Amino acid sequence: QLQLQESGPGLVKPSETLSLTCSVSGGLISSSNFHWGWIRQPPGKGLEWIGYIFSGGNTYYSPSLQSRVTISADTSKKQFSLRVNSVTATDTAVYFCTSAVFTSGWWMDSWGQGTLVTVSS
Amino acid sequence: DIQLTQSPSFLSASVGDRVTITCRASQGIGNYLAWFQQKPGRAPKLLIYAASSLQSGVPSRFSGSGSGTEFTLTISSLQPEDFATYSCQQVNLYPHTFGQGTKLEIK
Numbered sequence: 001q002l003q004l005q006e007s008g009p010g011l012v013k014p015s016e017t018l019s020l021t022c023s024v025s026g027g028l029i030s031s032s033n034f035h036w037g038w039i040r041q042p043p044g045k046g047l048e049w050i051g052y053i054f055s056g057g058n059t060y061y062s063p064s065l066q067s068r069v070t071i072s073a074d075t076s077k078k079q080f081s082l083r084v085n086s087v088t089a090t091d092t093a094v095y096f097c098t099s100a101v102f103t104s105g106w107w108m109d110s111w112g113q114g115t116l117v118t119v120s121s
Numbered sequence: 122d123i124q125l126t127q128s129p130s131f132l133s134a135s136v137g138d139r140v141t142i143t144c145r146a147s148q149g150i151g152n153y154l155a156w157f158q159q160k161p162g163r164a165p166k167l168l169i170y171a172a173s174s175l176q177s178g179v180p181s182r183f184s185g186s187g188s189g190t191e192f193t194l195t196i197s198s199l200q201p202e203d204f205a206t207y208s209c210q211q212v213n214l215y216p217h218t219f220g221q222g223t224k225l226e227i228k
Contacts, residue, residue, distance in 0.1 A: 039165075046208065046219055046220070046221045046222045047157075047159075047165065047208055047210070047219040047222070048219070049210075049216050049217045049218060049219065051216075060215050060216075061216075062216040063122070063216065064216075096164055096165075100212075103170065103171070103174075104171055105152075105153050105170065105171055105212050105213075106212050106217075107155055107167060107170040107171075107212065108155070108165075108167060108210075109167045109170075109176065111164035111165060111166075112164065113163075113164055114163075114164050
């Protein structure tokens with residue numbers, strides 16, 4: 001199983017950009033066997049799927065966030081990243097990076113520990 | 122987006138009980154459904170994929186069933202470590218939405 005670890009600022013000001021990085025060990029980020037994704041969870045609430053980046057570089061985002069979100073990957077550093085523009089307090093959440101493996105469907109079997117990002121001035 | 126509705130949202134049970142959680146999809150999703158367990162301050166853990174396949178390392182007291190629009194997660198005999206929040210997720214269509222979660226607490 002892969003090991004994933006999120007990193008980035010824990011506090012972001014309103015209207016600024018949230019940037020997080022996920023470092024991957026135990027596998028190749030360029031492998032076609034995996035999708036790399038981000039999930040978030042506002043305090044006390046449920047899980048929200050943000051999007052995936054595929055091994056070929058294609059991305060898919062949640063329509064509710066698509067206008068503000070970018071997921072990218074740096075295969076040489078074995079990292080993938082999340083950027084959320086123009087953040088507001090509603091973007092305050094624990095952000096998880098995940099990997100999804102294909103077994104008759106894409107299933108998220110590896111998760112980072114999560115990192116809390118608070119949007120506040 | 123496909124909506125997933127879990128019931129109940131809150132469940133109180135005792136060690137040794139058999140419990141069932143239901144997840145209903147707003148449209149048919151075949152068997153493209155996963156179940157996750159999440160404990161406070163921890164990342165979700167994949168329990169069941171493809172509606173009924175047990176993830177490696179997950180105890181056999183966990184089982185999943187269903188297809189189309191109605192799915193269930195069953196824990197045959199609750200253990201103390203099973204008290205957690207359970208969430209379903211569909212991976213049939215993007216975005217891969219989650220249910221709102223079911224919090225399982227000790228009675």
